[in-house]
Amino acid sequence: MSASQENQVHVGRRAVVAAGATGLAVALTACGGGSKDSGGSDTVEPAGEGNGANGGAPLARTADVPEGGGLVLADQGVVVTQPKAGEFKAFSSKCTHQGCAVKGIADGVITCPCHNSTFDAATGEVTGGPATMPLPEKQIRVEGGSITLA
CATH class of the missing domain: 1.20.5 (Single alpha-helices involved in coiled-coils or other helix-helix interfaces)
Incomplete structure (x- = not known):
């Protein structure tokens, strides 16, 4: 050559x-996330400066998490759900199939927009593939109307 x-x-x-x-x-x-979608979920900024891993600042307010739905906190890589009134759960917002950010949360189901994997909003377990592994749970603390990472 x-x-x-x-x-x-x-x-x-x-x-x-x-x-x-x-x-x-x-x-x-x-x-990436957007703003509010029709599925009963929001992609939002944190409810305070920083996040729960940085000094315990709030991820969200309990009043902002719809019952049967949730919030995708894109900057923190967390999805917070309220499967039943007063019960809050948190999971990684990264789909276990190929790492896309989950987006829709409605009727107790978390949905990934990339390949339509679905996860139970109360447990993070897969309810529909192609994902085969659950969303990893994040430990949270709910106090005085605020949700923080534990």
Whole structure:
């Protein structure tokens, strides 16, 4: 291979790598949260500065978590649910199938928008694939109307 051909191949590889990285960024952005969806859930910012892992600041207020639904706290990587009145649960918001952020929470079911895996909002257990592993539970504390990571 001549020097000019080698440079052409090298530039071509750079273009492919750059295009691939751009495509990945676009795909990851598309999987990210939004605001309120029609499924009874919100993707929200924390209810205070920081998060429960940083000094116990609130993740959310109990009044903001709908019964039978929940909140996806994208910045903290947590989904908080209220399966029954006054019962709050928290799980990783990262789908165990391919790592997309879950989004919809309605009627006791957490849904991943990427491949439609579903999880029980009370236990995190898989209720519909392609995911085969439950969402990991996060330990929380509910005090005075605030929910924090334990």
